[in-house]
Amino acid sequence: MRKGCSKFFLEDERQFERWNDSAIKSLKAEFKLFKDVVVLSLMHPWERDARLLKKALKKGPPHYNVIVEIACTRSSDQLLGARKAYHSLFDRSIEEDLASHVKGSERKLLVALVSAYRYEGPKEKEDAAKSEAKALLNAIKNNNGDHKKKAMEEDEVIWILTTRSKPHLKVVYEQYKKISAKTITEDLEVELLLKETVECLCTPQTYFTRVFDSALREDAKENAKKALTRLVATQEDVDLKGIAAKFEDKIKERVKGAYKDVLLGVLADDRK
Secondary structure, eight states: OTTTTGEEEEEEEEEEETOOHHHHHHHHHHHHHHHHHHHHHSSSSSHHHHHHHHHHHHOOOHHHHHHHHHHHSSOOHHHHHHHHHHHHHHOHHHHHHHHHHTTTTTHHHHHHHHHHHOOOOSOOOOOHHHHHHHHHHHHHTSSSSSOOOGGGGGGHHHHHHHHSSSHHHHHHHHHHHHHHSSHHHHHHTOOOOHHHHHHHOOOOHHHHHHHHHHHSSTOOOHHHHHHHHHHHHHOTSSSSSHHHHHHHHHHHHHHOHHHHHHHHHHHHHHHO
C-alpha cells in the first residue's frame, strides 16, 4: 500500500519515509467532504433541512444564507415538512428560534421566508407584477441619501418576496429590469442576504452557478466547499445541465477521489 500510494510519503535526508503532510491534509479534506455528502444524501429530506436550518442558526449571520437557500428553493410542501421535522427534533418551531436568536433587520425577512406556503400554480398577474416591481424599485432606491433604510426593512418588500408565487416573482423580476435598466440583484449589491433571496426565488441557476464557481476556485474557502456539498446533496429537483457543462472540466481538475466521482455522477444524471 505504501508503494502504491507513494505520493503520500516523503523521504528525508536520512532515507526515512514519513507522511507528506500536505497530501494527507488534502486527503482528510476529501474524505470529510465525501462523508458529508453521503450523510446528507441518506437523511430524510425533511430531517436534513431541519438540521441544516438549526446549524445555520447556531453559527450566526455569516450562515444565514443557508436559511434563505432552503426557504426559497424548496416547494411549499417540502418546506412545511422541514418545519414539522424541526418540531420533532428540537421541540421548538424554526420560527420561534429565528425570532429569538436573529437580531436586526434580517429577523423579519427570515421568519417570513420560512413561514411561507406559496401558491405553486402557473397563474401570473402582469398588472400586479408591474406595480410590485415599482414598489421594489422605490424601496431599493430609498436606500440612498442621508436617511438610509434597508430595503428588507420595508414591509411591502417582505410581503412581495414571501407571499407571491415563484412564477409571479419571475415576472416581477423582468418588469423591474424594464423600468430600472438593471436587475433587482444588481441594485442589491449592498444587501447580500436580500440579493440571495431574490436569486434563489427568481434566478436560482445564477445562485447555483456562483456556488459552483466559489467552491472550485484554487483558493476556495471551507464554507464555499461545504456549500457545494450541500447543493449536490439537497437539490435533487434542480436542473443542473447548464452548470454541468460549465464546470465539469474544473471538477475533474481540482476535485479528487470519491468526492469527485459523486459530483460528476450527479451532473451526469442531470444531463440525461
